[in-house]
Amino acid sequence: MTSLDDLPIRDDLRGKSPYGAPQEVVPVALNVNENTHPIPEAVAHDIVARIAAAVIGLNRYPDREFTELRDALAAYLGHGLVREQLWAANGSNEVLQHLLQAFGGPGRTALGFAPTYSMYSLLASGTGTAWIAAPRDEEFELSPDTAVRAIREHDPDLVLLCAPNNPTGTPLSLETIRAVADAAHGIVIVDEAYHEFADPGTPSALELLPDHPRLVVSRTMSKAFAFAGARVGYLAADPAVVDALRLVRLPYHLSALTQAAALGALAHSDLMLGMVDEIRGQRERISAELSRLGFHPYRSGSNFVLFGGVDDPHAVFEALLARGILIREIGLPNTLRVTAGTEIETTAFLEAIAAFAPNRHG
The missing domain is CATH 3.90.1150.10 (Aspartate Aminotransferase, domain 1)
Known part of the structure; x- marks a missing residue:
């Protein structure tokens, strides 16, 4: 039987291990x-009804721009966001992959602060983007000074900030995020997959979007929404960033069933959360x-x-x-x-x- 080593796989992927x-x-x-x-049972029944209605139209492609879903996501996030600032994909990992496809690639670098989410380096590798792991402070914290020092040393094309951080759970202050967004010349991605679990009153990086056109805030429905099996992730950013992602996404990447399910969950966000x-x-x-x-x-x-x-x-x-x-x-x-x-x-x-x-x- 042929092994992976026998195949003409890209040299930079040899010896890598998949996420798992x-x-x-x-x-x-x-x-x-x-x-x-x-x-919740009431929410589940509504989601099932929405999916059943969508099944009737499965002979047609879904709304390529998932317009209704982007409106619902903007309403959920608030902060004055509008449809043109929202993007969604099959889980936040695909959202991050779109960003690396659009703004990373051969000859470009992505920087994160280790230890952090292991998919960042894997997504970088998959897109031919060089991965840089910068150090954290004691207790896995990340101060503005430490973060900015790494930005100035490496001048990365992308910065990935996990807020709060996975796998350590460490909260990330808005002060640090702002300092990074001010110092970086490239795209700064703030991964807020776990933001809903933060202590009440914790500010979101969404507050910084109006003054930072290269800042991106990524979220997921997998965690707080109990929607891991549905695979729905999304981001908020400047409309120009969203336009860039259209250049790399696959056509009709978000199925009609996924859109229907997500809309059902968002319609009951208070109950879901x-x-x-x-x-x-x-x-x-x-x-x-x-x-x-x-x-x-x-x-x-x-x-x-x-x-x-x-x-x-x-x-x-x-x-x-x-x-x-x-x-x-x-x-x-x-x-x-x-x-x-x-x-x-x-x-x-x-x-x-x-x-x-x-x-x-x-």
């Missing part, structure tokens, strides 16, 4: 930062209990917690998996990451992790 996380069927899956709460407070509460509960047990939970503004103080992360991962609890090894020494789930799921995790607590012999 363990996919195990377990009672408590807390490894990929999904919203573990189901979609009603679970966010509970998830935030479980996140705080996880952090407090892990700290009590002697672990080191890092500051998080997302729906997950990264925690240190784990002597043997793989052994703990396997032990929890044997009990039907799946969390995430992310490759950072002595750390593991857990998604904030339902109260029952959180309880199961906390009871299981207690057996490995640094303070268990105290």
